[in-house]
Amino acid sequence: MKEPIDHYIQKCIENDRGGQQHIYQLFAPVLYGLCIKYMKNEADAQDVFQEAFVIAFQKMSQYRFEGSFEGWLKRIFINKLIETLNKRKRETPFLDVLYQEDFVDEDQEIDSFSLPQEKLLECIQQLPDQYRLVFNLYFFEKMKHKEIAGLLNISEGTSKSNLNRAKSNLQKKILALMASKDV
Amino acid sequence: MKKDDIEKLISSLEDFSKTPPDDLWKGIEEKLDNPKSKKGFLFWWAIAASFVVGLGLLATFYSNPDNNSIAVPVEHENGLVNQSRSIDSIEKEAVKSKIGTAKKVLDTRLSNSNASDETQKQDNNSTTTTTTTKPTIFNSNNQKVFHSKNEAIVANANQYNSFLVTKNESSVASKEIKKEEKEVFSKENSTREQNKIVPEKTVVEDKVKENPAATDLKENALAAIEKEQLKKDKIALVEDKWSMQVFAGINNSQNLKKQKSLGNTIESQKGYNYGVKANYKLNRRWAVSTGFKISELGQQVANVSYINSAKTLVNISKFSSAQPQEKGAITTNSNYLFIPNSREMNMIASTFYEKGNLSQKVQYLEMPMEISYVVLNKGKARINMNTGGFVGKAISNKVLLNDSSIGKNQEVNDVVFGTVLSSTLQYELFKKTKVFVEPGMNYYTQPVQNQNFNQFQLIFNFGLNVSF
Numbered sequence: 270m271k272e273p274i275d276h277y278i279q280k281c282i283e284n285d286r287g288g289q290q291h292i293y294q295l296f297a298p299v300l301y302g303l304c305i306k307y308m309k310n311e312a313d314a315q316d317v318f319q320e321a322f323v324i325a326f327q328k329m330s331q332y333r334f335e336g337s338f339e340g341w342l343k344r345i346f347i348n349k350l351i352e353t354l355n356k357r358k359r360e361t362p363f364l365d366v367l368y369q370e371d372f373v374d375e376d377q378e379i380d381s382f383s384l385p386q387e388k389l390l391e392c393i394q395q396l397p398d399q400y401r402l403v404f405n406l407y408f409f410e411k412m413k414h415k416e417i418a419g420l421l422n423i424s425e426g427t428s429k430s431n432l433n434r435a436k437s438n439l440q441k442k443i444l445a446l447m448a449s450k451d452v
Numbered sequence: 453m454k455k456d457d458i459e460k461l462i463s464s465l466e467d468f469s470k471t472p473p474d475d476l477w478k479g480i481e482e483k484l485d486n487p488k489s490k491k492g493f494l495f496w497w498a499i500a501a502s503f504v505v506g507l508g509l510l511a512t513f514y515s516n517p518d519n520n521s522i523a524v525p526v527e528h529e530n531g532l533v534n535q536s537r538s539i540d541s542i543e544k545e546a547v548k549s550k551i552g553t554a555k556k557v558l559d560t561r562l563s564n565s566n567a568s569d570e571t572q573k574q575d576n577n578s579t580t581t582t583t584t585t586k587p588t589i590f591n592s593n594n595q596k597v598f599h600s601k602n603e604a605i606v607a608n609a610n611q612y613n614s615f616l617v618t619k620n621e622s623s624v625a626s627k628e629i630k631k632e633e634k635e636v637f638s639k640e641n642s643t644r645e646q647n648k649i650v651p652e653k654t655v656v657e658d659k660v661k662e663n664p665a666a667t668d669l670k671e672n673a674l675a676a677i678e679k680e681q682l683k684k685d686k687i688a689l690v691e692d693k694w695s696m697q698v699f700a701g702i703n704n705s706q707n708l709k710k711q712k713s714l715g716n717t718i719e720s721q722k723g724y725n726y727g728v729k730a731n732y733k734l735n736r737r738w739a740v741s742t743g744f745k746i747s748e749l750g751q752q753v754a755n756v757s758y759i760n761s762a763k764t765l766v767n768i769s770k771f772s773s774a775q776p777q778e779k780g781a782i783t784t785n786s787n788y789l790f791i792p793n794s795r796e797m798n799m800i801a802s803t804f805y806e807k808g809n810l811s812q813k814v815q816y817l818e819m820p821m822e823i824s825y826v827v828l829n830k831g832k833a834r835i836n837m838n839t840g841g842f843v844g845k846a847i848s849n850k851v852l853l854n855d856s857s858i859g860k861n862q863e864v865n866d867v868v869f870g871t872v873l874s875s876t877l878q879y880e881l882f883k884k885t886k887v888f889v890e891p892g893m894n895y896y897t898q899p900v901q902n903q904n905f906n907q908f909q910l911i912f913n914f915g916l917n918v919s920f
Contacts, residue, residue, distance in 0.1 A: 289484070293477055298469035305470060319476055323483045359711075359904050389465060408462050436458050443461070 274338055281329040289326055296339060297322075300346050307350040307405050309394050321349040347410065351421065354398045384443065392442040400435035407432050495708050495908070499893075502875065506827050506837050692884070692919045693733045697743070699890065699915025700726035705750050705906035713753050713904050714790055714810075721811060723748030725911060729820070737826045739836075745820060747844070749899055750813040751906040757791040757805045758853070788858055808854045814864055814899060816844035820872060832880035838892070844868045863901045870896045878917060886917040 274295075280288020300321070304314035325345045332341055393401060402421065406412045407428075412420070414428040421428070703725050707718040727745030734740060791805055822840030829835075845867055849860045874892025881887055894909040 286481070286484075290477070293480070297477075298471050299467075301472040301476075302469040306465065306468060315472070315476060318472060319479045319483065322480050326480075326484060327487075359902065384461065386465060386468060389461065390468070393462075393465075408459065409466060439458055443458075 275334060278329065278332060278334070278338065281326055282332075293322065296342055299339070300342060303343065303346055303409075304350065305390060306393060306409065307347075307354070307401065309398070309401075313353075317346075317350055317353050320353075321346045324349060343410075347406075351402065354402055355421075358398060384446070388446060389443075392439055392446065395442060396435050396438055400431050400438060403428055403431040404435040404439070499873070506875075695731045695733070695917050695919035697729040697731060697741070697888075697915055697917045698727075699729070699888075699913040700724070701890070701911060701913030701915075703747065703894075703909050703911045706908040706910060707751065707906050708908045711904035713751075714756050716753050716755060718904060718906060719752040719754060721750030721752050721813065721906065723750055723813065723909075725913065727818075729822075731824075731917070739824050739826075741822045741824065741838075742820060745818045745842075746815065746847075747818055747894070747909075747911075748813055748815050749896060749906065749909060750811060752809060752811040754809050755807050756810040756853075757807055758810075759789045759791065759805050760787060788853070811852045811855070812861055812905075813848070813850045813852070814846055814861075815848035816868060817847050818842045818844040818870075822872060824876065834876075834878040834880075834886075836876040836878065838874045838876060838890075839872065841869065841871050842894075844870065844896075861900065861903075863903050865898060865901060868896050868899050870894055874911070874913075884919045886919075887914070888917055889914045 274292075277288045277291045277295075281292055301314070301318050304318045304321070305311060308314040308317060325342055328345065332338065393404065396404060399421075403417055406417045406420070407414070414425045414432075417423075417428045418425045423431075701724070703723045705721045705723065707720060711718050725745060725747040727743055727747075729741045729743030729745075731739055731741040790810070820840060820842040822838045824836040824838040827835050827837055846864055849864045850857055851859050851861050872892060872894050874890050876888050876890045878886045878888040890911070890913040892911045892913070894911060896907045896909070899905050899907065
């Protein structure tokens, strides 16, 4: 019999370690995957994952038992990811991008099913932070440009332009990957 | 492959999940057991402590009746008793008594002019009158408080003196009180002289009431006295209202938020400041000040990796163009390219880049606007707490690599705003000249755009304060 999630949430609010571990085991894979998609590498993703989970447990009492709990958790993780990436942007304000563009034939057809998830993830991770952030929010969180602009404190135009550049960049990377027959 | 095909390809990652390594849960447990102390805890603790100390001093200074009140002999049904009275009430009483005495003098003079016949008739009884007419000092309710005038005033003066000695008070107000006491004393004496030749007070008052012209004369004279008194008070207040401060000192820009630049932790940077301030005293406790100040805000980043194109003959324009334009650069010098201490560095052969210490200094012309409060005024020493804000204009902006200037930081904001919190410890050297030291702290809201930069600055100034 599936135990109601609310019971464990209540345990978390009471700072019960057993309840916290149960919630962790239940949602960790999805949230860890989320962090990997947003961050440049797995090591960075692990740092954010840990910090965001701690924040989630500390803020658990703010959850009103309305709507999706997973959605509430995701929101905390996305906010933490945005905060981390913005902080990184301030710490390394230049040379976010230091790579040479490869020449690719954009008309080349590829079989998407032949590209493993890991390789696809690598391509996303190689995108500049701000492009990757907008790309993730648009494709995976299904946010509108207006929402993204509000969340990242940028204009809608910048959001659209970052998404286009991300797509274009990703397209080139995938094609280059296919051309190298490394997959 | 079209751009829209990306969406189809990416859709496979929509529900991407991965089991995290086991040690991550242990890390979370540790963090939950030992919550990380807040950044800058020491800083906020210091701020809170200084406020608490300030409030404590205030409370001690105002709550202890021994400090602000003295025992005054007051008439009681059992005779004269000592009653604790505040300085303020005694001050008011002194002024009242002065006016009361002046009224008496006037009454006496009027009685001399209006009731000269009576005076002549009663001349023989003047000795008796002197003993029966007791010049009085009135309290705030215009009631007689001293049984014996001389005893009361002498006791009062002695109490003042002992208070002034123990408190070592040198404020203008205290001096005024003493001066007024003397005046009251001398006028009381003159009144006594007058009383030797005047009849009973009740008779005089009756005569004055009978003569409306005399009443007018009395009112006019009283108004003139009060006007003169107000003028004197005003002059006393205007004295030392303005003062001018010149100061100089050192500062240390602090990275209290543990921020990083180029992947390295930002370090503090020493600087200097100097200026001049005009101070206007609102009352005995509060004052406002403004002026001009030159101050330097800076930071250092050690072991920064960079490429010097002039030296290595590497064309860095290709890399520079890869930078998003809105992010800006540390220096306007296009020969230098700074590399963040991160994974990207692996993409550049280590032979291309060098390491060095990067320091940045921004000099501002600032105009502070402060309000200060005297928390302690003891003898020649005084402690003020000051707070306020400032607006600054960048007048110099330098980026130095290994102590050699390589240009300007193009992201520096021309105008900055900030807040200031300081404490002034002042000592009176001469009557109008004081020396002071002023430890404090400045906070700059956003000195540089899109980059991390030190925002807190600890300051230590010393200077001269001349009042006029």
